[in-house]
Amino acid sequence: MSFFPGKDPEPGDACAVDSIETLIIPRTSDIGGLEVRRALPTAKRRLVGPFIFFDRMGPALLRPGEAVDVKPHPHIGLSTVTYLFDGRIRHRDSLGTEMVIAPGDLNLMTAGRGIVHSERSPEELRGNPLSISGLQTWLALPDALEEMAPAFDHTVSADLPVIHDRDFEARIIIGAPHGAGSPVTQYSETLYADIQIASGGRFLIPATAEERAIYILDGAVEISGETFPSDRLLAFRQGDEIIVSAERDAHIMLFGGAALSSKRYIWWNFVSSSKERIEQAKEEWRTGRFDIVPGDEEEFVPLPG
Structure with a gap:
């Protein structure tokens, strides 16, 4: 989740596969019974294309009385990208949006010059065990759009294209890998896909995107004769075609896109090409100058000390 206070992830051991630039083992924190693994950013790898933040939530089963309450x-x-495999989360924001995110749906919330939101388990589901599993990623906005007006887009699962192949099934979340184009808005060239590789199958990652990585959700995959287990992020060298194969069923996320044209700074929930802009945002939140969230006005996360 976007407020996750855990430690930064660390690069993994040196990899023998020349086409893999960075191997990252995410750091794990427990937040009220929900295990969260953070894979980006790290000291050695800040971004993959526009992706500056990558969290895996769960999978977890919250007991009665427990809930997601961000x-x-x-x-x-930045834009936050929320994508669930299991469970439901109610999103509210300062634009007046209220939306329950279901598995397979895509929430794209673009902060631009500033937005406030909350993420909570739906009230009507509380009191029962709650399953939750998904990803939250952040996309840094390009220089010209960092101060754009905030926006929110929701795309239901049925509107995201799916590629069916003997070796794999790929749901295209953002971008157009393998020729299937997602309707989700792109503010810079972005690639994001949910890929299930069948036992004995393989998936080709073309060299078309400038920067590319995979996160292994379940199972193990093989690349150039080396095997990688689940919960690893592998960032690839530019210009190489990558073949990902799986001896048994495996589940990966493919992501990346064009590199940004300037450096990005990240502090707490703020991303900017300017340190001064982040300091301004800190002061605005400290002094209550951001908008409120209709329907969720009573609580807020204070600025970290």
Whole structure:
């Protein structure tokens, strides 16, 4: 989740596969019974294309009385991308949006010059065991759009194209890999896909995107004769075609896109090409100058000390 206070992930051991630039083993924190693994950013790898943040939530089964409760908190300079495999989360934001995210749906919330949102288990589902599993990623906005007006887009699962192949099934979340184009808005060239590789199957990652990586969700995959287990992020060298194969069923996320034209700074929930802009956002949140979230006005996450 976007408020996750855990430690930064660390690069893994040196990899023998020349086409893999970075191997990252995410750091894990427990937040109220929900295990969260953070794979980006790290000290050695800040971005993959526009992706500056990559969290895996769960899978977890919350006991009766437990729930996801991320209080209202601010963002600038980025888009949050929420994608669930299991469970439901109610999103509310300072634009007045209220939306329950279901598995397979895509929530794209673009902060631009500033937005506030909360993420909570739906009230009507509380009191029962709650399953939750999904990803939250952040896309840094390009220089010209960092201060755009905030926006929210929701795309239901049925509107995301799916490629069916003997070796794999790929749901295209953002971008157009393998020729299937997603309707989700792109503010810079972006690639994001949910890929299930069948036992004995393989998936080709073309060299078309400037920067590419995979996160292994379940199972193990093989690349150039080396095997990688689940919960590893592998970032690839530019210009190489990558063949990902699986002896048994495996589940991966493919992501990346064009590199940004300038450096990005990240502090708490703020992303910007300017340190001064982040300092301004900190002061605005501290002094209550961000908008409120209708329907969730009573609580908020204070600025970290």
